[in-house]
Amino acid sequence: MLVGPARALFMDEISTGLDSSTTFQMINSLRQSIHILNGTALISLLQPTPETYDLFDDIILLSDGQIVYQGPRENVLEFFEHVGFKCPERKGVADFLQEVLFLSFI
Amino acid sequence: MTLTCFALFLFNRRYYTHLFIRQVTSRKDQEQYWSDKDKPYTFITVREFAEEFQLFHVGQKLGDELGTPFDTSKGHPAALTKNKYGVSRKELLKACVSRELLLMKRNSFVYIFKMWQVNTNRSKKPYLIIHRCYLH
Numbered sequence: 001m002l003v004g005p006a007r008a009l010f011m012d013e014i015s016t017g018l019d020s021s022t023t024f025q026m027i028n029s030l031r032q033s034i035h036i037l038n039g040t041a042l043i044s045l046l047q048p049t050p051e052t053y054d055l056f057d058d059i060i061l062l063s064d065g066q067i068v069y070q071g072p073r074e075n076v077l078e079f080f081e082h083v084g085f086k087c088p089e090r091k092g093v094a095d096f097l098q099e100v101l102f103l104s105f106i
Numbered sequence: 107m108t109l110t111c112f113a114l115f116l117f118n119r120r121y122y123t124h125l126f127i128r129q130v131t132s133r134k135d136q137e138q139y140w141s142d143k144d145k146p147y148t149f150i151t152v153r154e155f156a157e158e159f160q161l162f163h164v165g166q167k168l169g170d171e172l173g174t175p176f177d178t179s180k181g182h183p184a185a186l187t188k189n190k191y192g193v194s195r196k197e198l199l200k201a202c203v204s205r206e207l208l209l210m211k212r213n214s215f216v217y218i219f220k221m222w223q224v225n226t227n228r229s230k231k232p233y234l235i236i237h238r239c240y241l242h
Contacts, residue, residue, distance in 0.1 A: 063152045067159070079159065079162050082158070083150065084140060084150070085141060086140075086141035099135040100136050101155065
């Protein structure tokens, strides 16, 4: 439950113990309210499904205490191709990033 | 007993899923996504990724954005305070004095009684007026 006129939301492990469909619905409603209210939400997720991943505008990739990527979601694959890694078709982008960076979350 | 063990097992499995995932994804997984087969593959560390990101156009844009200091004249005047304390030194002194006065007023009986005691004892036995009192 969200109470108050908060413009910035910081969320950690909001999908723990939930199924992927509920997570998707939650992120979707958050996305809509954030877009309408012109706010900011910073959400860390464990293993998002491709559908959930596609709801985000920006991605911050952290690994070993370093920021590997911070910017629009559309440019993530471009960046990894620039470094030399290509995401195969029909592969979830989140899983791809996870395996290339051997990190555990996004 | 068996049921609690089973429940604990389930709970642990759910709780440690992300740790399990970390074990599954390893350095070896990186190689399969190497796109340029002509160039030999070398393992790319996180540090190298981070450095590469600084050179990438998204990273450069971000760096430029963060590199330019915020023009404070454009911001709201009340957004940042320039004083160490919210009230001036004079106000602080006034508040402290009024607090002391209030405490003295609250203990006025003790003060008046002690004054009276000092005054009455002064003429008789000067060595008796050694008091230890803790007022507040």
